[in-house]
Amino acid sequence: MTRYAMITGASSGLGLALAEALARRGRNLILVARQRDPLESIAIELTQRFGVEVLFRACDLGEPLRLSGFLLELEESERYIDLLVNCAGIRTYGPFLAQEWGDEQDLIEVNILALTRLCHALGNAMAVQGGGQILNVASLAAFAPGPWMSSYAASKAYVLHFSEGLREELRRTGIKVSVLCPGPVRSPLRRVPRLEKGHRALSPEEVALHTVRALDKNRALIIPGRRNRWLAFAPRLLSRWITRKLTGAINQAYSPR
Known part of the structure; x- marks a missing residue:
């Protein structure tokens, strides 16, 4: 049976780098993302370069x-997905009350609800198949409250805690669960120049290489x-x-204007 790794948010940035590394x-x-055209181009390129089915x-x-x-569709196709990478995510900046509610709702739907639902659906399929691996992408922001990025930091804290809890629950089923918490990642679509200047941001390719090596070792926290x-x-x-004050000051100083 052909095995697949499924990656959400695969059309750019870290998701694309993880797709290439795998x-x-x-x-x-x-590969899963919002827009069809970039996905089609990426699928053709990866197939040609590496001889894999995309x-x-x-x-x-x-x-x-x-x-x-x-x-x-996935259930009816009966494809064997033995690695789920939940990389899709949305980020908002600035005062919470100044945000459009639709943007905040989208963040919650993608960062929390969709990730949890994919883990539930594909986790059950993996359990029937006898095992698999789940990688959820959180953030360094998950470790502290994030004023001026409050919803984003809170959503990533959820991903971190959910993933660690799920790892313990599923350890006897053959399903391995890891959570990736990168710091700033250079991306042409989501650049924060002042943050990258003050804190050396890793490239998506550097993060992806570190991540696939850590998955080989079944690291819980990456x-x-x-x-x-x-x-x-820290x-x-x-x-x-103190943590709230510091992260709030940093987020205010480095948020895009």
Whole structure:
């Protein structure tokens, strides 16, 4: 039976880099993102470069009915997905009350609800198949409250805690669960120049290479970069009010204008 790794948010940035890193290792892929055209181009390129089978599906994970239809298609296709990479995500900046509610709802739908639903649906399929692996992408922001990015930081904290809990629940089923918490990642679509200047952002390719190696070792928590690992640990040493003040000041200083 042909095995596939399914990656959401695969049309750019870290999702694309993870797709390429896995294809380089000979993995067949199912790529998921909102727009069909970039997915089709990526699928053709990866197939030609690495000789793997690359399927793709345009699906807005923020629309529950479209996600339901996609999950039904996967169930009926009987394709064996043994690696799920939940990389799709939305980020908002600035004061919470100044945001459009539709943008905040989209963030919750994609970062939390869609990720959880995919883990439930494909996790059950993996359990029937006898095992598999799930990688959920959180963020360094998951380790502390994030004023001026409050919804985003909270959504990534959910992903971190959910993934660690799920790992413990599923450890006897043959399903391995890991969570990736990268720091700033350079991306042409989501650049924060002042943040990249003050904190050396890793490239998507660097993060992807570190991640696939960590998956081979079944790491529970994956934090690429020594400095990022220190930053993830730092909130444990500080009072929470200090952490809130510091992260709020940083987010205000570096948020796009």
